[in-house]
Amino acid sequence: MTQARAERAAGSGLVLAGRPAAREHLRVVGVEQIGAYTLLRLERGELEPGVPGQFFMLEAPGRVLPRPMSLCQAPPGELAFLIDPIGPGTRALCALEPGAAIHVLGPLGNGFDLGVERPLLVAGGIGVAPMPYLSETLGGPPALLGFRSDRHAEAARLLPSAEVVVEPRLVTELLPEDPGGVLACGPTPMLEAVAALAPQAQLAWEAPMACGYGACYGCVVEIDGRYRRLCVDGPILSGCAGKD
Numbered sequence: 001m002t003q004a005r006a007e008r009a010a011g012s013g014l015v016l017a018g019r020p021a022a023r024e025h026l027r028v029v030g031v032e033q034i035g036a037y038t039l040l041r042l043e044r045g046e047l048e049p050g051v052p053g054q055f056f057m058l059e060a061p062g063r064v065l066p067r068p069m070s071l072c073q074a075p076p077g078e079l080a081f082l083i084d085p086i087g088p089g090t091r092a093l094c095a096l097e098p099g100a101a102i103h104v105l106g107p108l109g110n111g112f113d114l115g116v117e118r119p120l121l122v123a124g125g126i127g128v129a130p131m132p133y134l135s136e137t138l139g140g141p142p143a144l145l146g147f148r149s150d151r152h153a154e155a156a157r158l159l160p161s162a163e164v165v166v167e168p169r170l171v172t173e174l175l176p177e178d179p180g181g182v183l184a185c186g187p188t189p190m191l192e193a194v195a196a197l198a199p200q201a202q203l204a205w206e207a208p209m210a211c212g213y214g215a216c217y218g219c220v221v222e223i224d225g226r227y228r229r230l231c232v233d234g235p236i237l238s239g240c241a242g243k244d
Helices: 003-010 088-094 131-138 152-158 188-197
Strands: 014-016 019-034 037-043 055-058 067-070 078-083 101-108 119-124 143-147 163-166 181-185 202-204 220-223 226-229 236-238
Touching (some): 037 088, 067 078, 131 143
Parallel strands (some): 119 181, 181 202
Antiparallel strands (some): 019 037, 202 236, 220 226
16 A cells, blocks of 8 residues: 555545545543453444454554454444453553543454354454454354453353353363354464364454554464465455464
């Protein structure tokens, strides 16, 4: 992407990596602690919530680069993001207070294919983040969630009907022999295990991102012997057995 195209990311009505997106300055309307995570609620403005599994780039106060976040909930007039405060950028986002405002760019990337038969949602840890919005869009299909601790598992209340396990049990232990159309998000080892059990699963991969629309090549990963820019080709990829 040229510098001129990158500069146009400051306006609305954008087309980034062939997809419509927009950048807006959004006000924080709520911050809620959910176990180990924080639910950051922003006014929606003119931004579209996009397809579940797409992501937004959130400006992190005091940090040079924004942080990619999948949409957790899309109630009327709001966009809500579930954040794990594990670094300076995510901690800065979690420390925001109502009334503050940040720039948000999106929606970006590829979302889940919603036309699957017998969808089954599978998530581990902060991989639960896109599942409430995905579940609402699909009409509440079955969901399996795994967490490292009881405190992290408090996030399961965002999907009240989900089946939940806590380490040392693994969420993949809950997968039925014929799981149907699996839509999964979580850490790489979990995704690899899911792919081994359900080769056609749709998997939401993660990688550090600086721009979110393919310009910086910072999110290139090797998946099944091919190099992919996750912000453009993903983050949702189907039928991938593993990431190197």
